[in-house]
Amino acid sequence: MKDSEPSGSAPFSAETYFATQPPPPSLDHDMATVRSFVRKQTERGMKVVLVTSGGTTVPLERNMVRFLDNFSAGTRGATSAEYFIKAGYSVIFMHRQFSLQPFSRHYSHSTNPFLDLLEIEHTNTNPSSPLTAVPNITVTPSKREDLLEVLAMYKKVHHDETMLTLNFATVNDYLWMLRAISHELSLLGRSVMYYLAAAVSDFFLPSQKMSEHKIQSGKGSLHIEMDQVPKILKSIVDEWSREGFIVSFKLETDPALLLPKCRQALERYGHQVVIGNDLHRRKFEVVFVSRNGPNVTEKASNTSNNNFGAGESHLSEYWLRLGTSDASASSLQHPREIEEDIVRELERRHQLWIDAAS
Amino acid sequence: MKDSEPSGSAPFSAETYFATQPPPPSLDHDMATVRSFVRKQTERGMKVVLVTSGGTTVPLERNMVRFLDNFSAGTRGATSAEYFIKAGYSVIFMHRQFSLQPFSRHYSHSTNPFLDLLEIEHTNTNPSSPLTAVPNITVTPSKREDLLEVLAMYKKVHHDETMLTLNFATVNDYLWMLRAISHELSLLGRSVMYYLAAAVSDFFLPSQKMSEHKIQSGKGSLHIEMDQVPKILKSIVDEWSREGFIVSFKLETDPALLLPKCRQALERYGHQVVIGNDLHRRKFEVVFVSRNGPNVTEKASNTSNNNFGAGESHLSEYWLRLGTSDASASSLQHPREIEEDIVRELERRHQLWIDAAS
Numbered sequence: 001m002k003d004s005e006p007s008g009s010a011p012f013s014a015e016t017y018f019a020t021q022p023p024p025p026s027l028d029h030d031m032a033t034v035r036s037f038v039r040k041q042t043e044r045g046m047k048v049v050l051v052t053s054g055g056t057t058v059p060l061e062r063n064m065v066r067f068l069d070n071f072s073a074g075t076r077g078a079t080s081a082e083y084f085i086k087a088g089y090s091v092i093f094m095h096r097q098f099s100l101q102p103f104s105r106h107y108s109h110s111t112n113p114f115l116d117l118l119e120i121e122h123t124n125t126n127p128s129s130p131l132t133a134v135p136n137i138t139v140t141p142s143k144r145e146d147l148l149e150v151l152a153m154y155k156k157v158h159h160d161e162t163m164l165t166l167n168f169a170t171v172n173d174y175l176w177m178l179r180a181i182s183h184e185l186s187l188l189g190r191s192v193m194y195y196l197a198a199a200v201s202d203f204f205l206p207s208q209k210m211s212e213h214k215i216q217s218g219k220g221s222l223h224i225e226m227d228q229v230p231k232i233l234k235s236i237v238d239e240w241s242r243e244g245f246i247v248s249f250k251l252e253t254d255p256a257l258l259l260p261k262c263r264q265a266l267e268r269y270g271h272q273v274v275i276g277n278d279l280h281r282r283k284f285e286v287v288f289v290s291r292n293g294p295n296v297t298e299k300a301s302n303t304s305n306n307n308f309g310a311g312e313s314h315l316s317e318y319w320l321r322l323g324t325s326d327a328s329a330s331s332l333q334h335p336r337e338i339e340e341d342i343v344r345e346l347e348r349r350h351q352l353w354i355d356a357a358s
Numbered sequence: 359m360k361d362s363e364p365s366g367s368a369p370f371s372a373e374t375y376f377a378t379q380p381p382p383p384s385l386d387h388d389m390a391t392v393r394s395f396v397r398k399q400t401e402r403g404m405k406v407v408l409v410t411s412g413g414t415t416v417p418l419e420r421n422m423v424r425f426l427d428n429f430s431a432g433t434r435g436a437t438s439a440e441y442f443i444k445a446g447y448s449v450i451f452m453h454r455q456f457s458l459q460p461f462s463r464h465y466s467h468s469t470n471p472f473l474d475l476l477e478i479e480h481t482n483t484n485p486s487s488p489l490t491a492v493p494n495i496t497v498t499p500s501k502r503e504d505l506l507e508v509l510a511m512y513k514k515v516h517h518d519e520t521m522l523t524l525n526f527a528t529v530n531d532y533l534w535m536l537r538a539i540s541h542e543l544s545l546l547g548r549s550v551m552y553y554l555a556a557a558v559s560d561f562f563l564p565s566q567k568m569s570e571h572k573i574q575s576g577k578g579s580l581h582i583e584m585d586q587v588p589k590i591l592k593s594i595v596d597e598w599s600r601e602g603f604i605v606s607f608k609l610e611t612d613p614a615l616l617l618p619k620c621r622q623a624l625e626r627y628g629h630q631v632v633i634g635n636d637l638h639r640r641k642f643e644v645v646f647v648s649r650n651g652p653n654v655t656e657k658a659s660n661t662s663n664n665n666f667g668a669g670e671s672h673l674s675e676y677w678l679r680l681g682t683s684d685a686s687a688s689s690l691q692h693p694r695e696i697e698e699d700i701v702r703e704l705e706r707r708h709q710l711w712i713d714a715a716s
Contacts, residue, residue: 063611104467203580213612222561224582253421
């Protein structure tokens with residue numbers, strides 16, 4: 001990596017970040033709900049997964065008009081959360097406000113608007129029973145079965161209280177929330193998994209550098225200079241939630257960079273799995289990068305920053321691909337989703353992790 | 359305004375922009391649907407309004423991972439489109455993909471998820487009629503009336519084909535589409551209104567300056583330098599759709615700047631109305647800035663770039679506010695929306711505009 005020119009201020013460490021940037025107003029309230037949720041799951045002996053999903057924003061002004069965003073509809077996170085529920089986990093779904101959520105994801109207003117599923121049934125008006133004059137709303141018969149499946153699962157999750165939903169918008173919200181949630185989840189020891197699928201900003205504008213009001217466009221070209229966001233994954237692994245099973249994601253656009261970046265992240269942070277995906281292939285192909293051998297269920301002792309080349313025997317690469325066999329096996333109505341396979345494989349590895357401690 | 363330092367390249371004119379930036383792949387297809395829609399409305403003698411809604415993006419990479427966005431849920435546009443339909447207009451709704459749309463806006467998955475409106479009705483299973491064993495899906499009685507109202511209007515619009523929906527994401531999509539649509543709409547002469555509520559980027563990255571792949575965060579701080587987006591409103595007014603009734607919006611965060619910026623825009627572009635709103639007051643207060651006097655139904659002859667001060671008699675300011683009387687008059691179920699008043703006032707002014715030519 002090339003050395004960068006200093007921007008005029010030292011890079012932010014995690015410690016400096018939290019000492020200088022203000023927490024979101026809703027933090028205490030959110031953490032009270034997390035605390036209560038975690039307590040219930042502990043009483044029930046449930047495994048818990050924190051799923052983060054969607055992109056974080058970097059506002060350019062304090063009265064926000066413009067912001068830098070990371071591209072992420074939230075498909076990976078929202079879809080995976082459903083499969084975690086099916087696998088018996090309780091889920092904390094921490095997502096970008098307005099991004100895809102479990103269950104409602106099947107009915108995006110743009111691609112499958114729910115209003116198209118409904119019909120107005122004009123019942124025969126009976127003068128002696130004025131109440132029957134009110135039209136009834138029914139679900140189109142051909143859509144009923146699929147909707148029933150989604151609705152039944154949605155109702156069950158609400159009834160059983162097996163999912164807690166939180167939202168964030170800015171990278172600042174995200175970092176504060178992740179830090180606080182990690183502290184709460186550390187009570188669960190090895191029974192907690194972190195599924196960090198959110199697309200987190202690498203760069204941000206410290207509030208002290210932010211413009212108060214809307215940047216005026218009369219002033220020629222726009223120059224934005226941003227600082228690097230501190231890598232808090234290290235803090236989660238080393239300090240905040242040492243026993244958790246931690247899975248992070250790497251998204252790359254250049255295929256040549258995918259594996260090197262995954263290995264680099266795993267070596268740098270010392271967590272359990274990096275799931276790598278190429279922007280253009282992510283719906284049907286991912287790679288799990290993790291450590292090999294008998295130590296796979298123990299924390300890495302080596303967290304040095306060496307960049308190991310391909311074929312280093314202490315790292316393994318496990319490719320998941322939706323293949324043609326999947327395509328023919330699935331019905332056209334229910335195409336297979338790679339998240340089903342991702343979650344199954346992680347559930348297996350997490351159980352090994354849990355068992356290794358007992 | 360301070361002079362800005364040149365960025366090293368001349369500012370883009372509209373002409374240079376379209377000569378150098380590539381059109382979106384879907385442009386021809388979209389315009390074919392617009393052409394067909396416009397023809398139908400002309401046959402029916404319908405007035406047409408183009409409503410633009412939501413924010414435009416500026417991708418930072420050609421394989422887009424990050425982008426600059428303008429804050430806009432699309433509430434103004436989506437809500438206004440419903441009132442234009444009620445007022446008898448046909449609507450072309452050109453919105454940011456995944457932002458709020460008419461009708462479904464009432465059922466945001468975050469704030470009023472439709473799955474919460476539905477119930478599973480377990481009918482008594484009758485062994486001799488196995489079909490009755492399939493559970494029925496019904497709408498919760500307390501939600502039925504409101505949903506019926508929205509659903510009925512939605513169905514009617516689809517049946518009558520009085521709304522065409524198009525979407526954009528990038529500012530490049532937006533500019534190309536607006537230009538092409540203006541050409542199609544010019545056939546309607548004075549019967550077309552432009553309601554330009556979209557939050558359009560003031561700055562962009564020419565494709566020639568864009569990075570091919572995801573900008574890597576290992577390189578210290580991030581520097582972004584952007585060019586100004588050419589002001590194409592002038593082209594619409596002067597060249598592409600000379601007879602249209604054109605309404606643009608101004609959003610400011612500093613109250614002191616609101617009226618001066620509205621007046622400046624009206625003077626600079628020579629269109630009919632600028633609707634100004636303060637970011638924090640926009641749901642209950644807007645101001646219409648327009649030209650005074652007998653010339654109000656004719657195009658401005660003066661489009662010089664003078665910045666007139668307050669109280670200049672040739673400009674008028676018309677304030678719309680949702681007041682306490684509105685609050686008490688409306689039921690809690692149906693709070694009044696300022697868009698109802700905005701659309702009523704514009705309908706009145708547009709009719710004067712149309713009549714002035716006959």
